[in-house]
């Protein structure tokens with residue numbers, strides 16, 4: 492019987508490419524979107540989901556169980572990125588960022604775990620980022636959400652292992668998706684940051700446009716799904732593979748100079 496896989500945020504970018512590739516490989520795939528009627532599903536079933544809502548998460552997982560009778564793999568992908576200086580970002584904006592990127596994944600895991608524990612098997616795949624290793628300037632709360640996801644997933648790895656459940660983090664560098672268009676800027680712009688923020692956002696846009704294709708991340712997820720004993724961390728693309736290694740061997744000042752140059756800050 493083919494495995495059942497749930498991919499959050501499958502209306503665009505990495506989630507869409509992942510759900511599509513997994514469906515092409517014969518898995519029974521459910522993707523999600525906040526407005527499923529307006530989202531294109533290629534060979535998979537689209538369900539409604541807003542990861543900020545407990546009720547929406549519960550209803551989504553219940554629908555998968557009702558339709559497929561099982562949930563073998565959960566891919567937590569839904570997310571966005573708020574940009575702006577840390578000081579420009581209100582606590583409410585910061586909380587909203589964590590509510591989707593971090594607590595959204597937590598909600599999904601909590602909803603999926605009882606079924607996976609009962610089955611004595613399961614895979615949780617959390618789409619993190621190179622930003623969970625190397626913070627991006629003017630993206631403090633996006634970076635914080637991915638650092639949080641890293642720590643949470645590492646703890647979870649130990650806890651669910653005895654039940655036959657694995658946890659994996661997928662850490663891509665820049666990926667060419669519409670995430671920039673879907674992501675807001677902090678509302679309170681302070682003139683002292685304007686020039687640097689503008690330069691940084693221009694570099695950010697260029698980095699996304701020249702990023703790896705989302706299909707490359709999708710192939711890595713497929714590799715994890717196919718693996719008998721998946722690792723905790725998978726880096727995707729040259730940037731994400733080499734920068735954390737470099738960070739661990741060069742002095743901070745040298746590493747930070749490279750990051751500053753990359754983002755013109």
Ligand SMILES: NC(=O)c1ccc[n+]([C@@H]2O[C@H](COP(=O)([O-])OP(=O)(O)OC[C@H]3O[C@@H](n4cnc5c(N)ncnc54)[C@H](OP(=O)(O)O)[C@@H]3O)[C@@H](O)[C@H]2O)c1
Pocket residue numbers: 499500501502503504505506523524525526530540541542543568569570571591618619620621662663664665666667668669670671673699702
């Ligand atoms: N692009 C990159 O450079 C990059 C690099 C590393 C990691 N990532 C991570 O990869 C993941 C996907 O990003 P992407 O680049 O593919 O972005 P994207 O093209 O903008 O797709 C984001 C997806 O998340 C969904 N989403 C957003 N808010 C949601 C919510 N509250 N509830 C449920 N779904 C929600 C969106 O669905 P709807 O709006 O239709 O609901 C959409 O399908 C994110 O976690 C991101 O942090 C991206």
